[in-house]
Amino acid sequence: MDQGELTSLLSALISTWENEVVEFKQAGSDYDTDKIGEYFSALSNEANLRGLERGWLVFGVNNKSRSIVGSDYRREPERLHGLKHQIAQSAEPRSTFRDIHVLDHPDGRVVLFEIPAAPRGIPIAWKGHYYARAGESLTSLGLDKQDAIRQQTIDQDWTAQVVEAASLDDLDATACDRARSAFARKHANRFPSDEVATWPLATLLDRAKVTQSGSITRTALLLLGKPESAYHLSPHPAQMTWKLEGPERAYEHFGPPFLLTTTRLFQRIRNIQLRLMPDDELVPYEVSKYDQVVILEALHNCIAHQDYGRKGRILVTEYPARLTFENEGSFFEGGPDDYVDGTKTPRRYRNPFLVQAMTELNMIDTMGYGIHRMFSEQRKRYFPLPDYAISGDGVCLTIHGGVVDPAYTRLLMENSDLALQDVLALDRVQKKLPIPDAAIAKLRRANLIEGRKPNLHVSATVADATSEKAKYIRTRPFDDQHYEEMIVTFLRKFGQASRKEVNELLWDKLSDALDEIQKDNKIGNLLSHLRKSGRIQNDGSRTAPKWRLID
The missing domain is CATH 3.30.950.30 (Schlafen, AAA domain)
Known part of the structure; x- marks a missing residue:
């Protein structure tokens, strides 16, 4: 005003x-x-x-x-x-x-x-x-x-209300097929998939807790409804909006069925590959700008916890280096900080019927792990952690799609075993946000931060600290030539080697900065380079190789 x-x-x-x-x-x-x-x-x-x-x-x-x-x-x-x-x-x-x-x-x-x-x-x-x-x-x-x-x-869960004028004809066939397969995967230990495939649609939806005794609920229309059937929910807008802000501007609206359109919205986000190259010669790490698991978790949380009575829509805004997710309604129980470590389980939900249906369709869980999962995935990717802003009208979640402070990213790559609470504190340091004095003292003792309060910053020389030297050596890789000569020496001595034997030879010698998938790909690339350079050949098959030296 x-x-x-x-x-x-x-x-x-x-x-x-x-x-x-x-x-x-x-x-x-x-x-x-x-x-x-x-x-x-x-x-x-x-x-x-x-x-x-x-x-x-x-x-x-x-x-x-x-x-x-x-x-x-x-x-x-x-x-x-x-x-x-x-x-x-x-x-x-x-x-x-x-x-x-x-x-x-x-x-x-x-x-x-x-x-x-x-x-x-x-x-x-x-x-x-x-x-x-x-x-x-x-x-x-x-x-x-x-x-x-x-x-x-009491008895006023908006998402549980039956829409008398709606029928199974208002549901999208593709979304219903997706719901059937999702339910079968979720309950594979209870129902054989071929049995689930034979159920009438009405039976499936009742068992997935999407409908009530065959009657179409608002939940059914949100998750599985045809776009043209959204008028049954009026005046409550069942809508997600993607908006692009920056040098270029664009937008697109997405309505039901949310079971399908959340993925379509994700596909509108420009998700390029980024190459993280720390200054300390660690192996380059390629990572997508945004992780699909994190984005869909954020979107599904917005759908599950939206206060539909406020007649608002879910807004996803894409900026050059971040995404924001806004939905109506404050946190229903506790706050985001309560769920970061994955130990708090909510006792109540704003939309219990919708939450239950989304759980049955494998879209969310009801144990409070969603926020913990988003924080953990961003940490694994060496990116800044998510940020929540809460007002009386709603919740805004920010997911970062780039490096804020290179020192923070390099530190995470060198210290994969840092406690989550320490990473949370370091994240606040890189964003110039205040942290408790006890956390400052702990990070300073570990040589993880430098400067004087309030001008703290993530240490750029962690690898030189005495307590970090051994870890730094373990995470520093050798040149590819070093690993290739180890393979050649092994073949020269033993004549041949399976892929399992090559893995056993190199696995523990590769940089600890690599995860298991990256190590497996690294070994595959080394073998491929030796083969293309004419030094080794595969006398076996693709699934069971037998590597030999070429005389």
């Missing part, structure tokens, strides 16, 4: 004065953050109970005279908006201000905190306590109000 709109808003709030969804404070240069958190919880819960989209906490207005007196609270913009992160850390479920507005009024500076209503069915707590309002007073959220909020979603 511009200054004129903020002035009108403030006048309207003052004219109605304080009620259960508006609180005025004079607030000087500082104000207790815990107290702000309590008001955040109270105003958020009260807005929910009254069917409103937001509540307001206003600094710079005298509570007694009802006049604007101004406030010096956190005049530095970075410090003021840093309050969003502080609130998000202790609010449960994770939530924060929709926005923080500053009005430069002639009578003084006014700060307006825009607080989103609590999600349907979920009261907002601050540090484990639920707050409410009784007139102008702050109080605890009584059991009657807690029950009123929690009962909002």
